[in-house]
Amino acid sequence: MSASTIIFYIVSALVLVFGAMSVFTRKIFRAAIYLLFSLIGIAGIYILMNMDFIAALQVLIYVGGIIVLIIFSIFLTHQAGDKLPKPLFKRIVAGASMAAFGLIVVLGVFYKTAFKVTTEAGIDHSARSIGRQMLDYHHHGYVYPFEIVSFLLLAALVGCIVIAVKIQKK
């Protein structure tokens, strides 16, 4: 057991604990902060897998953007110090049993499936090779989704502004 595997288990325990705290806590602002720690831990897991670019994206977009937006939305709609009401017992039982059942099924499928793990080194997953394949337009390139993403972002921007400016005028 080398040091990097120990780091992996520590980080994944942190991810799961903070994820659970963000789901179970009854203070909404704390839920957002726990979610932030969980997402940072996931970035750490990407770094341990040598996926530096994806880890940077995770920190840049999820931690720096999405969580900030969620926190702003909490401030816009809540007295953020307030406690959320307790979920109904019926609902806890239903949700927990559904989640446990799904987890057992999925883990059972994973256990049955024989994944062919290769040990060959493979290509490097740096931003250079990602960019080369992203801008490529004949062999398995991703230039078409790349251009479509710009339309998606444009549509999101226009939609949000249409909705939010209407609020501002009120």
Add this chain to the structure above:
Amino acid sequence: MGSVSILLLMFCGFAFAALAIGLGNKLSLKRYNPEKGEAYECGMETQGTTWVQFHVGYYLFALVFLLFDVEIAFLYPWAVVFKEIGMVAFIEIVFFVLVLFLGLLYAHKKKALSWM
């Protein structure tokens, strides 16, 4: 070898923070006094809690920031390989940025970027 040092660094970081906060808490002298809790020297007495509702303008700024953040994420791998691909990459990125520039123009026209 490298990851042993990272593990050690992680441990030392946690230990240092815990030690500093814990010892500071343990050793310091605590005497509560209402005068000490006030805002220092000047200004009005603050009223209410700090948990107040924000104006919707904050949301618009965060939104525009987030969407252009995603654009940067796609620009970075392009910038790394721009030199070796050349003209084709340039046309692709011009199209990409132009579409998002339309969004920026729309935001500007709807006065989403002007404060309040």
Add this chain to the structure above:
Amino acid sequence: MEQVPLAHLLILSSALFFLGIYGFFTRRNMITMLMSVELILNSVNINFIAFNKYLFPNQLEGIFFTLFIIAVAAAEVSLAIAIIINLFRKFNTVDVEEVDTMKF
């Protein structure tokens, strides 16, 4: 990192996924439901990256899927929050069960 078996990464991602599912079904507050959706999307991303790293190290497909999932998640969150704020202005609540009147 080579010593960590693929199964452990899959256990991590599926535990995170079903935490998100649990939160999505028990919470009635729209913003916390949105946070649960974020957990679900992140567990999917871990899965894509792990499969790319362990099963197909000669390709980049998992990375591209993660990249586009992150972009789509950003757009989805911003729109969802715009809708939530609009609903809050109309109904003065973010509870999904109280928002049950349609416009017409």
